[in-house]
Amino acid sequence: MPVEFLNDDVVAKYGRFDGPPSRAELERVFFLDDAGKALIAKRRGGHLKLGFALQLGTVRFLRTFLTDPLDVPTEVMDFVAEQLEIADPLCVKRYTEREKTRLDHMWEIRRVFGLRDFAEVEDELTAWVDARAWMFEEGRTAINEVPTPEQRQVLMMVPEIRPGMRMSDLERWRTGPARASSPEMVKTL
Structure with a gap:
């Protein structure tokens, strides 16, 4: 993607978290409504549910998927895990064991929300x-x-x-x- 018209600060911040989101941003963007919870409920295991939910929230917040879906601030992971009633958010480390899982979830999110690359x-x-x-x-x-x-x-x-x-x-x-x-x-x- 050509980025010569973007300033260096915008290029450096694009597609990644620039620190943790504020509480208001967490509640607005990472809140899991009934539709989101229904999609997440299709997953088995806390690590899959949390990983899927993090990708869902991340694409809403950053407008892109992260290469490493676990590269999120601790505040985001804790906020999402709390909503899913997952006691140990660190279980999400298992989410990246199988690359295809991350990609399948990314493709499903794109399909459900009409996102195009x-x-x-x-x-x-x-x-x-x-x-x-x-x-x-x-x-x-x-x-x-x-x-x-x-x-x-x-x-x-x-x-x-x-x-x-x-x-x-x-x-x-x-x-x-x-x-x-x-x-x-x-x-x-």
């Missing part, structure tokens, strides 16, 4: 950035520094938005659980 959309992104730079008198650096929703969407993993939807399943899921008001809950019931 950057290589599939690189030409489309390049054309979009070039057109945007010409049409709006913005340089490539300006486009990178102030990402719009459209720009965020064409980063490393590109979620697909289904017809009639305003955002992708991943983007909707990444915002965390909805907080309904009492009148809305009564109306729903």
Whole structure:
């Protein structure tokens, strides 16, 4: 991927954790809702459940998968393990014993949330950035520094938005659980 238009700080931080997420970020991005728990429940063993959940949260937070899915801050691992009621988060070390498991989980997450690999959309992104730079008198650096929703969407993993939807399943899921008001809950019931 060409990165000459990115500043060094952005390149250095991309695709990895730059320290532990804040408590608010943990609760917003790494919260496991019913849909996430249903996917995780298909796994047998705490190490597989925790490994899958870490990949799920990581792609939501970083917008890419880590080469080593266990390369996450301790705070993330503990937060996710607590939700899964896994007493010993270090059991996750067994998750990487079989490379295909990590890849199978990554492919399933891509399929379920409509994610596409950057290589599939690189030409489309390049054309979009070039057109945007010409049409709006913005340089490539300006486009990178102030990402719009459209720009965020064409980063490393590109979620697909289904017809009639305003955002992708991943983007909707990444915002965390909805907080309904009492009148809305009564109306729903």
